[in-house]
Amino acid sequence: MSHAERTDTFAAVDLGSNSFHLLVARREHGELRVIDRIKEMVRLGGGLDAEGRLDPVVQERAFACLARFGQRLRGIPADNLRAVGTQTFRRMRNANAFLMIAETALGCSIDIIAGREEARLIYLGVTQGVPGHDQRRLVIDIGGGSTELVIGEGLQPLEMESLQYGCVSLTRQYFGEGKLSRKRWKKAVRSVKADLQELRLRYLDTGWETAIGSSGTIKAVEEICRRQGWVEKGITADALFLLRDRLLAFKRIDKVDLPGLSERRHPVIAGGLAILQACFQVLEIDKLKVSPYALREGVLHDLLGRLEHRDPRDTTVEAFMARYSVDREQVDRVKRAALTACDKIADGMFLRPVHRELLSWASDLHETGLCVSHSQYHHHSGYLVAHSDMPGFTRQEQGFLAALVRYHRRPV
Structure with a gap:
């Protein structure tokens, strides 16, 4: 890589509770062009116990992934890199000790961001791929350990919230033994709805023209619904009810066999779907568009803005x-x-x-x-x-x- 290529190359690392993501882009003619994407399912949140202690096996899996990411980041200037840790890092008891080894493996510092800051960056990322910058939109991102909901207009967030539920944590709490039943489902959805009620009136009063979803869970749900013939694009409220019924019919998570559901997403789909259905019901959503962009794109554009004095x-x-x-x-x-x-x-x-x-x-x-x-x-x-x-x-x-x-x- 030449000196010019190095200085115009930027990277963002998103260390989520379920997956770790690496995004590398190059600035060409004033715009960022993605040249590499790497995703690894680390399941960091699944290795965290109720006391905030991280399982040693999961810890080693995370370090190994970060070392691989670090190899890809070599040669990129330190000022052109940013790595962020989300909900699991926020809950981790031994975060400082973990960070020392993690940062050495990755080769750059890791910023632990608050839930609302995560929401802001997700919104920034999603808006990069949405036409009509003056449109008011609702963005929902279901991560492994938290769920972010943002209403914004153009590039400006108007309302931001971060719920302490994600596809990993909710699956473990309500479907931890791998059992699927309507009783468990109702309890899971009810718990998410209780948190959503606190923001419901405020969000409905603010309003939005378009609802957009991001994250692996939402992309997986769209793909399953599309394969079933329930939708052509996006996710509808009716399709979610059909998918819920199809999912619960399997009785156990390890028996679930749905076209479009990957092996990596398979263990946490129940919790993710329950969160999504609760969001649809409380916020009265009829249809959700799906964005390929998320936190990592927001981190990248935020980094570029800082370097350009914005x-x-x-x-x-x-x-x-x-x-x-x-x-x-x-x-x-x-x-x-x-x-x-x-x-x-x-x-x-x-x-x-x-x-x-x-x-x-x-x-x-x-x-x-x-x-x-x-x-x-x-x-x-x-x-x-x-x-x-x-x-x-x-x-x-x-x-x-x-x-x-x-x-x-x-x-x-």
Whole structure:
């Protein structure tokens, strides 16, 4: 690979609870052209117990996959790579220990993203392949450990939620012994509906013109329905009822034999289908279009936006400052002093550009707590930063930012 090819090559790694994905693309004439896709079914979420401990066998399977991904990523500049971990990483008790080995195997850092940030990136990815940018749309993504639901208009999300159910976790909870029955099915659907009720009115009031689904579960459901002759394209509410009845007739998951259902998707289809049917019923969906794009495409386009100075983190910080009526003149004075000091010690402290960025944003946000009280305002500022939704920031970045804001005054 030539130097020009390396600098114009970008990669996104999506470490989901069910599958790991690698997407490599090259920038040509101002657009990204995908040159490689790799997917491995790791089932990371299936190896996590109720205490957040990861099964050693699953852990080794994940490391082996990441090592293979790392070989493909060699030669691509570090600034052109981004890897994100989702729900299983968020629940993992020994996440830091796992990350140390995982990042070494992969050859780049892994960002653990919050559920709403995952939803934002999924929406960004799906919109890359949807015509009519001014159209309002609902996007549903059923992952292994969580389900994201986003309403947006054009490239802008309007409503974002992340449910703590995915095809792996729901299958394990309600169909864990491999048994299929109407009683188990009703319990599974009812539990998802209970969570969806909290957002139902808000989402229906916001409304949408088109509903779009992404993820392996939804693509598998569409393929099964198409093979059965129930749909030509997309998924309908009627087709879901037919598929539910066909699935439950097998009595056991290991007996399920449906054209279009792959061996890899087979063990988790029951939970995924139950989530999808609950979404259809609560949100009154008649038909769902299916997108081939998802989180990894969103990560890739978000990365490119950052490199082209269209960083969503800047937008988030700007909104924070406006919401809490920050004194911008004071902020600018503090920022200049902080960045000047940072530049003087950067080499000796082995600081990277991202550390300077975080210091700059911390300077912008350090007085947000004054909206609560002048007394101990740094505590309030730190709390607001730590516990607010901050689109664009990873959990690690948000934690680091909160620490800078919290400890900018008084003894540590």
